[in-house]
Amino acid sequence: MADDDEIILSELEDDDLVQQMMDDLYDGMKAEIEESVNILLERGWTPYDILTKALVAGMTIVGHDFRDGILFVPEVLLAANAMKGGMAILKPLLTETGAPKMGKMVIGTVKGDIHDIGKNLVGMMMEGAGFEVIDLGINNAVESYLEAMEAEQPDILGMSALLTTTMPYMKVVIDTLVEKGIRDDYIVLVGGAPLNEEFGRAIGADAYCRDAAVAVETAKEWVARKHNRMAGMQQAAAG
Structure with missing residues (x-):
């Protein structure tokens, strides 16, 4: 790229800068995303607006293209890494301002x-959609899920497995939630290459998610449903 074609981010109007951020996210340009986030903050944008209008909007496009087979895992990881760069700047500010979260x-x-x-x-991708995510890592026994759920009180429990031999352990976790009488407190989403919808239903999960893009869409739907149900119950109690 010739120097005279170089885009000077700080010279772009707000709308053009947001558009450029979506392109940069798509291309996995972490440094550019960090610079743009700082420029918008200096211009008086709220952290929440930067998150939703630039980063989440950009990652939504990435998610759709991933779902449709236009982008593949390496490109999505690059985009997500760029998103993380922007999030690292915004996270402390979002906490301070008490910005609304999609869920946990x-x-x-x-x-x-x-x-x-x-x-x-x-x-x-869930963080990119505005969810707070607590990642427990790999090789989790029932106890570590239970401890995290008690400590964090999330809306959603997500479990993944990539081996046919470890898939059945998901049922062990769900059965334990049922035994403890807390299964209905959480939305349980499962995913991983060997799974399918039938398996998800058989073990008592709320939904099986084919990939990360589907997981985000499913999570949004279920959380909205949960919030609507809670609101309805509160209204009924008040009335």
Whole structure:
């Protein structure tokens, strides 16, 4: 690229800068995203507006193209990494301003399974959609899920497995939630290459998510449904 074609981010109007950020996210340009986030902050944008109008909007496009087979895992990881750069600047500011969150998710790979690329991708995309994500890592026994859920009180529990031998452990976790009488407190989403919808239904999960883009869409739907149900119950109680 010739020097005279170089885009000077600080010289762009707000709308053009947001558009450029979406392109930079798509291309996985972390340094450019960080610079643009700082420029918008200096211009008086709220952290929440930067998150939703630039970063989440950009990652939504990435998610759709990933779902449609236009982008592949390496490109999505690059985009998510660029998103993380922007989020690192915004996170402390969002906490200060008490910005609304979509919801909270605890996610982890199940016991006996050490695969985490898919799980990491879901975590990044969920953060990109405005969810707070607590990542428990790999090889999680029932106890570590239970502890995290008690400590974090999430809306969603996400479990992933990449081996046919570890898939059944998801049922162990769900059965334990049922035994403890807390299964209905959480939205349970499962995913991983060997799984399918039928398996998700059979073990009592709320939904099976084919990939990270589907996980985000499913999470949004279920959380909205949960909020509507809670609001309805509160109204009924008040009335």
